[in-house]
Amino acid sequence: MGGSQSTRKLSVDNENAIQVSQDALERIQAQLAANQAAQPAAPVAPQFVPPQYYESRRQQLDNAAEEAYWARRIEGLKRAHEKINSGMQIEYQKTLKEANDLFELAQKDKIASKLPPCQEEKAKVLQCYSTNPNKSLLCAVLVNNFNECVCNSRVAAVSAS
Incomplete structure (x- = not known):
């Protein structure tokens, strides 16, 4: 039923077809050739292709600038960290001294109370x-x-x- 191909044929007659003579065809082709010759060729803009060593040099400069940026940033962070550490060290020493003073005071009270x-x-x-x-x-x-x-x-x- 649906497994075989159809054997019907369809044909269409084109009544609106245009017939062009060989003379007309040659004139059209000559006119197109003249138009193309009259138009100047569009200038192709030269594209600058940098040499390979230029790219690597530019990349090296970019990398060096980025390295310098990060080195400055790391140094700044180190200085900030050292400043925080020194403040913490001072506070630690101050608290340690206070704790020792309180401990000595408590020891004196214990000794006095043990008499x-x-x-x-x-x-x-x-x-x-x-x-x-x-x-x-x-x-x-x-x-x-x-x-x-x-x-x-x-x-x-x-x-x-």
Whole structure:
């Protein structure tokens, strides 16, 4: 059905065809040739093709300019980085000194707080006993004062923590 080619033929008659004589054809060709000879040839603009060494030299100059730009940029960044680093170093040293000062102050407070309490009362009691070796009841008031001091320091220590 659709697998074979059609065997029909179609023919068209062209009634509007123009017949040109050989004389007319030669005159038209002669006129075209004269027109082409009369028109000057369009001048072809010479194109400048730079020599190969020029291109490489120009490329070298461009590369050198770009290298110089980036070298200046890197140097500027290095200077800025060094400036920031020096500021940070100064701040670090200042903070370290402050921390050490605070640490020393805290150590002094710890040492002061580690001293046993009531040293004065203890010294008075010991002196009383050494001056009155056989009369210990004479030192009873000093012993009571020492005992109260110890109790008060214990209460203060417990309430502080």
